[in-house]
Structures are given as structure tokens and as C-alpha cells.
Amino acid sequence: MRLGVLDVGSNTVHLLVVDAHPGARPLPAHSHKAELRLAQLLDEDGAIGTEGVDRLVAVVREALQAAEDKGVEDLLPFATSAVREARNADEVLARVREETGVELQVLSGEEEARLTFLAARRWFGWSAGKLLVLDIGGGSLEIAYGIDEQPDAAVSLPLGAGRLTAGRLPGDPPAPDDVRALRKHVRAEIARTVGVFSRFGPPDHVVATSKTFRQLARIGGAARSAEGLYVQRELKRESLEAWVPRLASMTTRERADLPGVSEDRAHQLVAGALVAEAAMDLLGVESLEICPWALREGVILRSLDQMGT
Amino acid sequence: MQIPATETQIPDTEPKVALSTASVYPESTATAFEIAARLGYDGVEVMVWTDPVSQDIEALRRLSDYHRVPILAVHAPCLLITQRVWSTDPWTKLQRARAAAEKLGASTVVVHPPFRWQRQYARAFVEGVWRMADETDVRFAVENMYPWRYRDREMLAYAPDWDVTKDDYRHFTIDLSHTATARTDTLAMLDRMGDRLGHVHLADGKGSAKDEHLVPGRGGQPCAEVLEHLARTRFDGHVVIEVNTRRAMSGAEREADLAEALAFTRLHLASTARAGRG
Numbered sequence: 001m002r003l004g005v006l007d008v009g010s011n012t013v014h015l016l017v018v019d020a021h022p023g024a025r026p027l028p029a030h031s032h033k034a035e036l037r038l039a040q041l042l043d044e045d046g047a048i049g050t051e052g053v054d055r056l057v058a059v060v061r062e063a064l065q066a067a068e069d070k071g072v073e074d075l076l077p078f079a080t081s082a083v084r085e086a087r088n089a090d091e092v093l094a095r096v097r098e099e100t101g102v103e104l105q106v107l108s109g110e111e112e113a114r115l116t117f118l119a120a121r122r123w124f125g126w127s128a129g130k131l132l133v134l135d136i137g138g139g140s141l142e143i144a145y146g147i148d149e150q151p152d153a154a155v156s157l158p159l160g161a162g163r164l165t166a167g168r169l170p171g172d173p174p175a176p177d178d179v180r181a182l183r184k185h186v187r188a189e190i191a192r193t194v195g196v197f198s199r200f201g202p203p204d205h206v207v208a209t210s211k212t213f214r215q216l217a218r219i220g221g222a223a224r225s226a227e228g229l230y231v232q233r234e235l236k237r238e239s240l241e242a243w244v245p246r247l248a249s250m251t252t253r254e255r256a257d258l259p260g261v262s263e264d265r266a267h268q269l270v271a272g273a274l275v276a277e278a279a280m281d282l283l284g285v286e287s288l289e290i291c292p293w294a295l296r297e298g299v300i301l302r303s304l305d306q307m308g309t
Numbered sequence: 310m311q312i313p314a315t316e317t318q319i320p321d322t323e324p325k326v327a328l329s330t331a332s333v334y335p336e337s338t339a340t341a342f343e344i345a346a347r348l349g350y351d352g353v354e355v356m357v358w359t360d361p362v363s364q365d366i367e368a369l370r371r372l373s374d375y376h377r378v379p380i381l382a383v384h385a386p387c388l389l390i391t392q393r394v395w396s397t398d399p400w401t402k403l404q405r406a407r408a409a410a411e412k413l414g415a416s417t418v419v420v421h422p423p424f425r426w427q428r429q430y431a432r433a434f435v436e437g438v439w440r441m442a443d444e445t446d447v448r449f450a451v452e453n454m455y456p457w458r459y460r461d462r463e464m465l466a467y468a469p470d471w472d473v474t475k476d477d478y479r480h481f482t483i484d485l486s487h488t489a490t491a492r493t494d495t496l497a498m499l500d501r502m503g504d505r506l507g508h509v510h511l512a513d514g515k516g517s518a519k520d521e522h523l524v525p526g527r528g529g530q531p532c533a534e535v536l537e538h539l540a541r542t543r544f545d546g547h548v549v550i551e552v553n554t555r556r557a558m559s560g561a562e563r564e565a566d567l568a569e570a571l572a573f574t575r576l577h578l579a580s581t582a583r584a585g586r587g
Contacts, residue, residue, distance in 0.1 A: 221425035221468075242457035242464035246389065257392035259426045 109156020
């Protein structure tokens with residue numbers, strides 16, 4: 001049976017089609033993507049404007065068609081922080097339901113962190129021991145820690161790269177004062193939750209998911225994505241620390257010329273790098289490994305688990 | 310600075326002193342030619358970067374002719390901000406730099422070692438530069454860089470190494486702002502380069518994490534010693550002033566800095582020639 005996973009994220013709306021059976025790998029048979037940048041479409045009141053909802057509806061409709069074309073029997077539609085935190089979330093969900101028939105399930109930040117953790121655990125396996133998992137999305141930062149498949153602690157902070165860029169780094173290149181203020185804000189937010197994790201003792205393995213971390217690893221010298229999923233990719237804190245001031249002094253255009261930095265994400269890389277650096281620093285992480293699986297794979301894995309029962 | 314008494318003793322191999330077009334930034338490449346002519350530089354080194362004139366061989370030739378300032382060197386576009394200039398392929402950039410140098414009569418192409426993320430380029434770099442150098446009279450002078458630093462940590466941004474003397478190249482460029490940033494022993498590096506030293510970027514630095522490119526004499530680098538060494542060893546390359554004048558408050562202040570750099574350089578190149586022979 002073909003299963004479709006529709007992920008309405010803060011940056012993109014992403015449809016993955018998987019050949020699902022109990023115990024299957026959560027690898028997509030097909031993938032369909034649209035850049036929507038919901039996190040940046042929030043208006044001053046924190047609501048998604050009419051135009052934003054129109055575009056969301058159009059994109060969901062398109063994804064539905066793509067799912068049907070690929071023979072999807074069952075669709076798992078979910079939304080993360082952009083919709084979750086929109087002031088008019090109910091209205092947005094109602095409109096999507098009315099106009100497309102899709103009932104978006106809104107994941108809480110903690111669920112997001114838990115499902116991402118599950119994906120990272122399955123990727124690295126039990127030999128990885130105590131895992132600390134970081135993910136920087138468009139709308140939020142997820143941190144999870146644990147020794148099982150379910151994390152012992154999972155936290156979501158409103159520190160997504162898209163949200164912070166839209167709200168706090170207006171200039172191009174960003175003004176040094178704005179960068180400094182953002183750095184302070186990010187560190188204060190993360191520092192508040194550090195205790196939640198530090199009481200479990202040091203992790204055996206620190207991993208990061210998300211495009212932000214992948215790009216930061218790539219500019220630090222990690223293998224290109226074309227080299228495949230199974231190449232080990234690492235991000236060192238010293239690399240990140242040396243990069244942050246450089247990224248902050250570059251324009252979006254210049255950042256887009258860096259290896260592995262896509263044009264549509266170049267604008268939010270400074271905010272993403274500040275969050276990554278702060279998280280690694282405050283959690284005492286010298287080096288982490290990039291995990292190619294994240295939330296979507298977590299959602300698929302969980303639904304595959306449930307298929308058998 | 311006039312030193313009439315020694316004029317006849319200065320060997321004709323005395324290095325030429327050129328102005329890097331990067332030294333006038335944020336002013337344009339065209340302005341650099343104008344200033345180089347007015348201040349009496351022997352030529353310019355063209356930094357190929359985002360200024361479209363710097364990428365256009367015909368425009369550069371016209372500037373050189375108009376101002377009567379020869380182009381002595383071409384700096385290939387291998388900066389962080391010039392990833393897309395001329396080509397995204399690093400080898401193509403070098404080929405185009407070589408072609409530009411040949412057409413413009415420049416003797417040297419300045420090349421940085423690859424960034425670490427340019428994995429294939431980095432793996433083939435040493436061999437590739439040798440191969441390219443074998444096909445032309447133009448010198449490919451590979452420049453020393455520095456580790457990127459944040460507080461007391463270092464990140465290795467270049468491959469095979471920021472210290473280019475760890476690998477074998479036919480020609481090197483030594484840059485005295487980069488040696489300062491790297492906090493390396495400049496004279497020892499100069500020694501390791503030996504007769505493979507083909508080109509000099511003269512600037513100064515105080516060893517901060519930023520690549521400062523100060524006017525020579527304003528930092529902690531042994532600029533005078535290096536120049537005296539060049540004169541003594543009959544260095545046959547060029548000395549290029551590559552300084553940062555971004556913070557100059559006016560055009561006059563920028564020109565004063567560039568005039569001071571030139572005077573400093575000529576003084577120390579000549580004083581040894583005189584001392585050595587006098």
C-alpha cells in the first residue's frame with residue numbers, strides 16, 4: 001500500500017510517498033515539494049493573512065493531486081509550528097478542510113521533537129546510546145534527549161530560522177546590532193531549558209537534523225548531498241563559530257553562492273547559524289553528526305509501527 | 310622619496326611595486342588605476358571580483374593604456390564572495406585568470422588554496438596547479454592563508470592547508486596580513502618558500518582574528534625585514550600593496566595611506582640595495 005505524508009512546515013509543504021508495510025524503510029518512492037515560507041507570511045498580529053491561506057490551499061490541492069497520481073491510498077497530513085502558532089490557526093485549518101477535504105493534524109512542538117528523535121534513534125540504532133537530537137526548522141528549534149525510542153526530555157522553542165529572520169533580521173546584510181540582539185535573545189531562550197537536559201548527564205552521541213544543520217556542515221567541509229545518505233557528515237563547533245561572523249557580514253546573494261546553500265534558504269542562514277551555535281555552546285556540544293532522517297521519517301516510522309497492530 | 314645618490318646602483322632587477330585594485334575598495338577598479346598612476350606605482354594587480362570592470366579583459370586593457378599603468382598580476386576570483394565570478398568551476402577560474410594574464414601582459418596569477426568544502430578541487434589542487442603552470446610562462450603563485458579563528462579556537466577553512474609551504478608548488482605568494490592573522494613566523498615561512506617565492510602581498514597586521522591588511526609599518530609584521538630580504542636576494546617578482554582603506558574618511562585620506570605604503574616599500578627595498586653595495 002502506498003502511504004502519503006503531507007508535511008505543512010514553516011518553510012515548505014512537502015509530500016512524501018512511501019511504499020508502506022510493517023517494518024519497511026521510511027524511504028520515499030516519490031517526493032513533491034513547494035516552497036511556501038509560512039513562517040514569514042505571518043502578519044503583525046501573528047496571523048496568516050488571506051493571501052497566505054490562499055496559497056496554502058492551492059499547494060495542498062496540488063499535493064493531493066500528486067498523491068492521487070502516485071496511487072496513494074492513505075494520506076497523513078500534518079502541520080508544524082507556522083500553523084500551530086498562527087493566531088488564526090483554527091480558521092486556517094477550517095479553510096483547508098473546507099476547500100480541500102484535508103484534515104491537517106497539528107503537531108505540538110513536543111510531538112515534533114519526539115518524532116524527530118524517533119527517526120534519529122532508528123537511523124543510528126541502539127549502539128548510539130544516549131542521544132541528543134537538535135533540529136532547526138523554519139518556525140522552531142526542537143531538542144530531544146534520551147536512551148530509548150521515546151526521549152526522556154523533549155522541548156520546542158520558538159527559534160526557527162525563518163521566524164527569527166522575518167522578525168529580527170530585516171537588513172541585508174543584517175545590521176550588526178540586530179545580529180547581536182538576536183544572539184542574546186537566542187541564548188537566553190536556550191539557556192532557560194538547558195537544565196532539562198543536563199540533569200540526564202552527557203549524551204553519548206549528538207545528532208542534528210534539518211536543512212539548516214546540513215548546510216552549516218556542508219560549508220564546514222562535509223560531503224555534498226549528492227554523495228548520498230550513508231556518508232558520515234559532521235559539524236564542529238569551532239567551524240560554526242568561525243563561520244557565524246562571516247555569514248553575518250555577507251549579503252543573501254553572496255550566501256547563496258556558498259556550497260550547499262540553496263537560494264531560497266540563503267536569507268535565513270544567519271539566524272539558523274546563530275541558533276545552532278548557541279545550542280551547541282550552551283549544551284556543551286563540540287561536534288555533532290548530521291542525521292538525514294527527521295520529522296517526516298519519524299511520522300512515517302510511527303505509522304508503519306502502527307500498521308502491524 | 311628621492312634617493313639620487315643610489316640611483317645608478319639599484320640593479321635593474323629591483324622589484325616593481327604595484328597597487329592591488331582591492332586596496333581602494335569600496336572605490337572601483339577604475340579608480341585604482343587612476344590612483345596608482347597619480348602616486349607613481351609601477352603597476353597594478355587586478356583583483357577579479359564583483360566589480361564588472363575587474364572581470365572584463367578589454368576594459369582592463371583600456372584602463373591600463375589610458376593611465377599608462379601596466380597590469381603586473383591578476384588575482385584569480387577565489388574569495389568567499391566571488392564563488393560565481395567568471396565561473397563556478399574553480400579550474401575554469403584559473404584558466405580564465407591565466408588567459409587574462411597572458412592577454413594583459415601580467416606575469417603572475419595569484420591563487421588561493423581551495424576551501425575545504427571544494428573537496429574534489431582540493432584533492433587535485435597541487436597536481437593541477439603544477440600542470441597548469443607547465444602550460445604557460447605565467448606564474449601561478451599560491452598564497453599563504455590562515456586558520457579561521459573565533460576567540461581561542463581555530464577552524465581549518467582551507468585544504469590541503471592554509472600554510473601552503475606544507476605542499477609543493479612551483480611558486481608562492483607570501484601575504485603579510487595573512488601571516489599576521491595566522492600568527493605564524495613570517496621569516497620562517499619566507500625561508501621555507503626560498504627561491505620559490507614568486508610574488509609578495511605587502512600589508513601588515515596585529516595578529517587579530519580578522520585579516521587586517523594594514524598599511525605596512527602599522528602592525529607587528531617584519532615588513533621592512535622582508536623587503537630588505539627581497540632586495541638582498543634579488544627577488545624577481547613583484548611587490549603588491551594590498552591594504553584595507555575601507556575606513557578612510559575621505560579620498561584624500563585613502564591616497565595618503567596608499568602613498569605612505571608606497572614610500573615605505575620603496576625605502577626598504579632601496580636602503581638595502583644601497584647598504585649592500587655602499
